[in-house]
Amino acid sequence: xxxxxxxxxxxxxxxxxxxxxxxxxxxxxxxxxxxxxxxxxxxxxxxxxxxxxxxxxxxxxxxxxxxxxxxxxxxxxxxxxxxxxxxxxxxxxxxxxxxxxxxxxxxxxxxxxxxxxxxxxxxxxxxxxxxxxxxxxxxxxxxxxxxxxxxxxxxxxxxxxxxxxxxxxxxxxxxxxxxxxxxxxxxxxx
Amino acid sequence: xxxxxxxxxxxxxxxxxxxxxxxxxxxxxxxxxxxxxxxxxxxxxxxxxxxxxxxxxxxxxxxxxxxxxxxxxxxxxxxxxxxxxxxxxxxxxxxxxxxxxxxxxxxxxxxxxxxxxxxxxxxxxxxxxxxxxxxxxxxxxxxxxxxxxxxxxxxxxxxxxxxxxxxxxxxxxxxxxxxxxxxxxxxxxxxxxxxxxxxxxxxxxxxxxxxxxxxxxxxxxxxxxxxxxxxxxxxxxxxx
Numbered sequence: 001x002x003x004x005x006x007x008x009x010x011x012x013x014x015x016x017x018x019x020x021x022x023x024x025x026x027x028x029x030x031x032x033x034x035x036x037x038x039x040x041x042x043x044x045x046x047x048x049x050x051x052x053x054x055x056x057x058x059x060x061x062x063x064x065x066x067x068x069x070x071x072x073x074x075x076x077x078x079x080x081x082x083x084x085x086x087x088x089x090x091x092x093x094x095x096x097x098x099x100x101x102x103x104x105x106x107x108x109x110x111x112x113x114x115x116x117x118x119x120x121x122x123x124x125x126x127x128x129x130x131x132x133x134x135x136x137x138x139x140x141x142x143x144x145x146x147x148x149x150x151x152x153x154x155x156x157x158x159x160x161x162x163x164x165x166x167x168x169x170x171x172x173x174x175x176x177x178x179x180x181x182x183x184x185x186x187x188x189x190x
Numbered sequence: 191x192x193x194x195x196x197x198x199x200x201x202x203x204x205x206x207x208x209x210x211x212x213x214x215x216x217x218x219x220x221x222x223x224x225x226x227x228x229x230x231x232x233x234x235x236x237x238x239x240x241x242x243x244x245x246x247x248x249x250x251x252x253x254x255x256x257x258x259x260x261x262x263x264x265x266x267x268x269x270x271x272x273x274x275x276x277x278x279x280x281x282x283x284x285x286x287x288x289x290x291x292x293x294x295x296x297x298x299x300x301x302x303x304x305x306x307x308x309x310x311x312x313x314x315x316x317x318x319x320x321x322x323x324x325x326x327x328x329x330x331x332x333x334x335x336x337x338x339x340x341x342x343x344x345x346x347x348x349x350x351x352x353x354x355x356x357x358x359x360x361x362x363x364x365x366x367x368x369x370x371x372x373x374x375x376x377x378x379x380x381x382x383x384x385x386x387x388x389x390x391x392x393x394x395x396x397x398x399x400x401x402x403x404x405x406x407x408x409x410x411x412x413x414x415x416x417x418x419x420x421x422x423x424x425x426x427x428x429x430x
Contacts, residue, residue: 019378021221025301028214070277074269077298081262113218113299120292165394169214170386177382184379 003134005190010138012186016114017146018179023114027147028169032158037151039098041144047087047109048118048140051080055119056132076119084109114143150179202399209326210333211385211392215301219293220334221381227351230338232286234331236279236294238324240271241303245311245323247271252312264307265298272297283354302330333388340384345375 016022023044030040055076063069087109092099109115118139122132153175162171209215216237223229247267255263276294279287287294297303306326311319343349347366352359374380 021218021378021381022296024217024221025215028217070273073273073276073295073298074266077265077269078262081265113296116299117292117296120295124292165397166386166390167393170390170393173382173386173389177379177386180378180382184377 003130006131007134007138009190010135011142011145012183013189015142015146015183015186016117016139017143018176018183020117022117023112023143026109026112027143027150028172031147031151031154031172034148034151034155037147038144041140041147043087043091043109044112044114044143045137045140047080047084047112048115048143049136050087051083051115052119052122052136053132054083055079056122056127056129059123072120072123076116080115080119084115114140146179146183150175203325204329204332205392205395207326208329208333208392209302209305210330211389212396214389215305216330217385219296219300220330220337221378221385223290223293224334224337224341224381224384225345225376226342227335227338227349228286228354229289230331230334231351232279232283232354233290233293234327234334236275236290237297237300237302237330238327240268240275240297241306241327241330242320242323243271244268244303245306245319246316248307248311249314249316249319260312261304261308264304264312268303268307269298285357286354302326336388337381337384340388341375341380344372345380346373347371 010016014020017024017027026040026044030036058075058079059069059072063072063075068075088099118136121139122135125131125135127135150172154172157171157175166174206212210217210220219233219237223233244264244267248264251263251267252260272295275297276287279290279294306322310322314322339349343365347368347370348362348364350359350362372380375384
């Protein structure tokens, strides 16, 4: 498969949030402020890239030779948890301000479905190493793209006059629906 | 999450502590797989099974688990259960398994399950944890059913249920003629919109309830004040 096609389709057409609904929890949780959205986006790109490349290596160099393919779910999630723990310690030591602003969402990256999804997707699509690299960058980049756009919209939304019951998340979902319509236009791109 | 102070009925509890529309947990799968009733029931049952068993197991092993590594331990328990459920579904309901796809594997990272393990199961006994798992699983399933009913009905005009073991249609009912279907409800946009409307409804219910409670409390306070004033008046009269 053409690598550019793969990149574009993972970034825009099959956008992880708007078309696959993966990683919704941090999407709703940290999208109220632009600065934390950017921080979360960067953290997610880093974690997904690292974790899914490591998972790919673990699968093809360890699980397949041993015939333990059915253990992939357990192995991947442990690998991701360990990797996130490592990233958390690293950020805590090197950038306390970023650590403060991301707060509880860093450990939650472990349970961000996007991380596990990319790791599993690379295997189930049968990507080779280069394709895995491209996919593992494109998916979280798409996540960050939508997260940042969404955060800017929500910052404006916070000041607008919304009916009481729609305040907060419900109206945010309406915004997401409109964004999904916009992104569906990318379907003809490739 | 704090324990509810006053006792609520089953349905009111389902709405108040609804993990999906109230707490916004486990949204990914809710949005993604609720295109048909069948998917919703399959996913709901899988989550009920995993959640109940994981709550039981975690409440048993919680006292033995060192605090620093409790999350990895819980995740391994959950991942094991999900692998088992996934294999069973692959064997007995292959069609359903292939439509639900990765979302069965992604039950591992469904926030509801780890959330309940952290917030409830690790500090309660086995029976309570099992009950909590069942309740949470049921209210998750109800949310899925509500979403999928709306989306399937408006999107395809048909309510259909089939046996997941052999794909025989159990019943199928066309409520909306073909010309009036709104196919957008089967797409991503429809998922977001349905979710927005349902979560706004839940929020409206809560607001209304709170208002009623406040009004009741105010009426009580007013009555107490009135009684006190009357008593004071009576006293004054007596003194006179």
